[in-house]
Amino acid sequence: MRKADRQYALYRGDEFIADGTPREIAEKTGKTFDSLMFYTTPAYQKRVEKAKGPVLEMVDLDDDDES
Numbered sequence: 001m002r003k004a005d006r007q008y009a010l011y012r013g014d015e016f017i018a019d020g021t022p023r024e025i026a027e028k029t030g031k032t033f034d035s036l037m038f039y040t041t042p043a044y045q046k047r048v049e050k051a052k053g054p055v056l057e058m059v060d061l062d063d064d065d066e067s
Helices: 022-029 033-038 042-048
Strands: 008-012 015-020 056-060
Touching: 008 022, 015 022, 022 033
Parallel strands: none
Antiparallel strands: 008 015, 008 056
16 A cells, blocks of 8 residues: 555654645645654654654554555
8 A cells, every 4th residue: 555545643742743645644734645644654754753842643544554
């Protein structure tokens, strides 16, 4: 399944913001699709490792379906 078609949940720290496909989350939150997809990359994870305070995180809800 393509990453764009998978189900995600968007969190800021422990606070739930929205869930659905990245396009659905973009509509709900006003964030761009490209930004949300960037939150799923290792590059973003590396950038926020040392961040102070809560950061945005896209949690893959379909993770158990595929590796």
